[in-house]
Amino acid sequence: MMLRRAASRLPINQIVNQSSTTVGRLSTLSFINSTTSTSSSSLTSYNNNFYTNNNNVRNYCQKNKVEDEDMPEALSSIQGEDSIIEETEKVVGVADKHSFQTETQKILHIVAESLYTEKEVFIRELISNASDAIEKARHLQLTSQKIMDGDLPFEIKIATDDDKKTLIIQDTGVGMTKEELIKNLGRIGYSGTGDFLKNLGDNPDKASVIGQFGVGFYSCFMVGHTIKVYSRSAAVGSKGYLWESDGAGSYSISEADGVQRGTKIIIHLKPNSYEFAKKATVEAIIKKYSNFVGFPIALNGQAVNTIKALWTLNKSQVTDEEHKEFYQFISKSYDTPNYKIHFATDTPLTIRSIFYIPSQHVEKYGMGRMEPGVSLFSRKVLIQQKAKGLLPDWMRFVRGVVDSEDIPLNVSREHLQDNGLIQRISQVLVKRILKTLDDESKRDPAKFNVFMNEFAGFFKEGLITDFKWKDDISRLLRFESSHEDLEADNKNTSLEEYTKRMKPDQNQIFYITVPSREVALSSPYYEPFKNKGVEVFFLYNTLDDFVFSNIGHFGDKKIVSVESKEAEEFISKDQEKLKDTLSQSEVSDFLKWITDVCGDKVSMAKATTRNTSTPALIVDHESATFRRMMKMMDPSKQHDIPKQQVEFNMNHSIVLKLHAQRQINPAIAKLVAEQIVDNALVTAGLYEDSRTMVPRLNSILDNLLTQSQQHVNK
Numbered sequence: 001m002m003l004r005r006a007a008s009r010l011p012i013n014q015i016v017n018q019s020s021t022t023v024g025r026l027s028t029l030s031f032i033n034s035t036t037s038t039s040s041s042s043l044t045s046y047n048n049n050f051y052t053n054n055n056n057v058r059n060y061c062q063k064n065k066v067e068d069e070d071m072p073e074a075l076s077s078i079q080g081e082d083s084i085i086e087e088t089e090k091v092v093g094v095a096d097k098h099s100f101q102t103e104t105q106k107i108l109h110i111v112a113e114s115l116y117t118e119k120e121v122f123i124r125e126l127i128s129n130a131s132d133a134i135e136k137a138r139h140l141q142l143t144s145q146k147i148m149d150g151d152l153p154f155e156i157k158i159a160t161d162d163d164k165k166t167l168i169i170q171d172t173g174v175g176m177t178k179e180e181l182i183k184n185l186g187r188i189g190y191s192g193t194g195d196f197l198k199n200l201g202d203n204p205d206k207a208s209v210i211g212q213f214g215v216g217f218y219s220c221f222m223v224g225h226t227i228k229v230y231s232r233s234a235a236v237g238s239k240g241y242l243w244e245s246d247g248a249g250s251y252s253i254s255e256a257d258g259v260q261r262g263t264k265i266i267i268h269l270k271p272n273s274y275e276f277a278k279k280a281t282v283e284a285i286i287k288k289y290s291n292f293v294g295f296p297i298a299l300n301g302q303a304v305n306t307i308k309a310l311w312t313l314n315k316s317q318v319t320d321e322e323h324k325e326f327y328q329f330i331s332k333s334y335d336t337p338n339y340k341i342h343f344a345t346d347t348p349l350t351i352r353s354i355f356y357i358p359s360q361h362v363e364k365y366g367m368g369r370m371e372p373g374v375s376l377f378s379r380k381v382l383i384q385q386k387a388k389g390l391l392p393d394w395m396r397f398v399r400g401v402v403d404s405e406d407i408p409l410n411v412s413r414e415h416l417q418d419n420g421l422i423q424r425i426s427q428v429l430v431k432r433i434l435k436t437l438d439d440e441s442k443r444d445p446a447k448f449n450v451f452m453n454e455f456a457g458f459f460k461e462g463l464i465t466d467f468k469w470k471d472d473i474s475r476l477l478r479f480e481s482s483h484e485d486l487e488a489d490n491k492n493t494s495l496e497e498y499t500k501r502m503k504p505d506q507n508q509i510f511y512i513t514v515p516s517r518e519v520a521l522s523s524p525y526y527e528p529f530k531n532k533g534v535e536v537f538f539l540y541n542t543l544d545d546f547v548f549s550n551i552g553h554f555g556d557k558k559i560v561s562v563e564s565k566e567a568e569e570f571i572s573k574d575q576e577k578l579k580d581t582l583s584q585s586e587v588s589d590f591l592k593w594i595t596d597v598c599g600d601k602v603s604m605a606k607a608t609t610r611n612t613s614t615p616a617l618i619v620d621h622e623s624a625t626f627r628r629m630m631k632m633m634d635p636s637k638q639h640d641i642p643k644q645q646v647e648f649n650m651n652h653s654i655v656l657k658l659h660a661q662r663q664i665n666p667a668i669a670k671l672v673a674e675q676i677v678d679n680a681l682v683t684a685g686l687y688e689d690s691r692t693m694v695p696r697l698n699s700i701l702d703n704l705l706t707q708s709q710q711h712v713n714k
C-alpha cells in the first residue's frame with residue numbers, strides 16, 4: 001500500500017473521474033483504499049534482515065546519532081566533498097522522441113497543479129521512489145542475484161545548486177532499462193513498484209516498499225520546467241540512459257555514458273520554485289518527511305537522516321538512552337520522559353507506535369493550549385505532523401509517533417481526522433495508553449502520584465469531555481481523602497483503593513468539596529462521617545465536584561456528596577435515637593416558627609437525625625460549585641439562591657435557648673434564628689456576600705452587651 005502522500009494528494013483513478021469538473025484544488029476528496037495489508041511482524045523482520053545483511057547500512061543504522069569520532073562506514077562513505085553530486089553523464093548518439101500516452105498528457109498538468117496541497121512533497125515522493133529502488137536492489141542481492149556495481153553502497157544523495165537553480169536526487173537502487181523508462185515514466189498511473197509488490201507475494205520485504213500508484217514521480221513537474229532522469233538498471237550488462245521531458249506531452253530517451261547503477265533525477269526549477277535550490281529549505285523538508293527512511297541520505301555531502309525509526313524495532317532492541325534521545329528529538333525538548341509506551345499490534349490493525357509522557361507540561365504556566373504531539377507515519381514516511389484526531393484533544397500532552405500501513409489515502413489533512421480508520425486506530429491507542437498508565441500506577445505508586453499531580457487537569461478534561469473513557473480515566477485519578485493511614489506528604493488515593501477500605505454496610509463513595517483540608521476536617525457535614533469512621537474524599541478543586549458528578553458510579557458504588565440526602569440516610573440509619581429534650585409539639589412549634597420568621601430563605605425546617613455539633617445544617621441542596629460555575633457561565637443572569645431545607649439539632653444548646661427566647665424576647669430570637677440560618681448557608685458554601693449579615697450581627701452584639709450590662713447593674 002502506498003501511503004506516504006495520504007495527506008496531500010488524490011489517487012489517480014479519482015483524478016481521472018474528477019478532472020472534467022475540477023475547480024481549484026482537489027482537496028476534499030477521499031480515497032477508498034483496497035490494498036493488501038502486509039503483516040507487520042514482517043516490518044520488524046525486514047529491519048532485522050536489513051541490518052544484518054547490509055554491512056554499510058548496518059554500521060550506520062546501529063547508531064542513531066552520528067558522532068564524529070566513530071562515524072559509521074555508510075555515513076562516512078556518503079559524506080564529504082567527493083560525495084557531492086552533479087551532472088557528469090554524457091549523452092551518446094541521438095535521442096528517441098516519445099509521446100506520453102494520451103491519458104498521461106491529459107492529466108499531467110492536473111498532477112502538477114492540483115494533486116498536492118503542498119509543493120514541497122515532491123521531495124518526499126522522489127526520496128520514497130529512491131528508497132523503493134534501493135529496496136528492490138537489496139532484494140535482488142539478498143536473493144543471491146548478481147547486480148551491476150555490486151559494491152556500490154545503498155544510499156541516496158541529494159544536491160542543491162542555487163546558481164544553476166537545480167535539484168538533483170540520486171540513488172544506487174535498481175535503476176531502469178530503456179524499456180522500463182518508457183513503461184514507468186511514460187505512462188502515468190503505471191507503477192513498476194506495484195508490479196514488484198505483486199511478484200513478491202508474502203515476502204517480508206514487501207512492508208518496506210512505499211510506492212504503488214504510479215503518480216509520485218510526476219510531482220516533480222510541479223516545480224521543474226525540465227526533468228532529466230539518468231538511469232542504469234541493476235541487471236548486469238545494462239547500459240545507461242537519459243530520459244528527459246518538459247512535461248508538455250513528449251519525452252526523449254538517449255543512451256548515456258558515465259551513468260552509475262541506479263537513478264539520478266535532475267530538476268531544472270521553475271522561477272516560482274527556486275527555493276528548492278536552497279540547501280536549508282531542502283534539508284528542512286527531508287527532515288520533516290523522510291528523516292526515518294531506512295537508507296542513508298546525504299545533502300550536499302552531509303548526512304541528513306541521522307535518527308533511527310525506533311518504533312519499527314522490537315521493544316527489546318531499544319535502550320533507555322535511545323528512547324530519551326528519540327523523545328527529545330521528536331518533542332524538541334530536553335527533559336527525560338516520565339513514561340514510554342512502545343506498542344505494536346497486527347490485529348485488528350497494523351500499528352507500530354511509541355508514546356512518551358513528558359515530565360511536565362507548559363499549560364500550567366499559562367503558555368496557551370498545547371498542540372497535539374503525535375505524528376502519523378506510514379512505513380517510516382511522514383503523513384502528518386502533530387496529527388489531530390489521532391489521539392483525543394485532552395491527550396495533547398502525549399508525544400510520539402504512530403506508523404500504520406492500514407490508513408487509506410486521504411486528500412487533505414482536514415479530512416484525515418474524520419476518517420473512520422483513524423478513529424479505530426485512535427481507540428486502540430487510547431486504550432493502550434490508559435492501560436499502561438494504570439499498570440504503572442500499581443508498579444510505582446509514588447512516581448505515578450507525582451505524574452498525576454502534574455497532569456490531572458488533562459485527565460479531568462478527558463473525563464468530562466470524552467465520556468467513553470470515563471471508567472478508564474476514573475481509575476487513574478487521585479484525590480485526597482480523610483483516610484488516616486495515608487502518608488503525611490501524600491494524602492492522595494484512588495477510587496479503587498477507597499472501595500477496598502469501605503465499611504461492610506457502605507454502598508456509596510462519599511466526598512466533600514471544600515477549599516482546604518482544614519475546612520473539611522471542621523465541616524459539620526464531615527463530622528458524622530468522622531464519628532462513624534467512614535472515609536470521605538476531600539475535593540479542593542472546583543472542577544472536581546463536576547468530575548465526581550460525571551463519574552457517577554465507580555463499579556457498583558454510587559458517588560455521593562456528604563451534603564446529600566443519601567449521605568444523611570446513610571449516616572442516620574443505625575444512629576441511636578437522640579434523647580429529645582423538647583416534646584414533640586414543642587419541636588413542631590419551633591420548626592413552624594422558624595419557617596415563619598425565616599420564610600425568605602427556608603422552604604422547610606425539620607429536626608435532624610445527624611449527631612452534629614452545629615445547631616443547623618442546609619440539606620439536600622444544590623452544590624455550591626455548580627452554582628459558582630453557572631454564575632461564571634452566565635454572569636448576566638440573576639442567580640438567586642433558592643429557599644433551602646434546614647435541619648435543626650433540637651438538642652443543641654443554642655437551639656434550646658432560642659426556643660426559650662421566642663417567648664421572652666421575640667425580636668432578639670428572630671435575629672438569632674436568621675443568623676443561625678445564614679451560618680448554615682455559610683457552612684454549605686452558599687452564602688454569597690457575608691457583608692449583608694454585618695448589620696444583624698451588630699444588633700445581636702449590641703443586645704448581648706446591653707443584657708450583660710443590665711446583668712452587672714442588677
Ligand SMILES: Nc1ncnc2c1ncn2[C@@H]1O[C@H](COP(=O)(O)OP(=O)(O)OP(=O)(O)O)[C@@H](O)[C@H]1O
Pocket residue numbers: 002125129130133171173174175176184185190191192193194210211212213214215216217218262263
Ligand atoms: N528512482 C527510481 N528508481 C527506479 N525506478 C523508479 C524510480 N522512480 C520511479 N521509478 C519507477 O517508476 C514507477 C512510477 O513511479 P511513481 O513515483 O510515479 O509511482 P510509484 O512510486 O510506483 O507509486 P506512487 O505513485 O504510489 O508513488 C515506479 O513504480 C518505479 O517502477
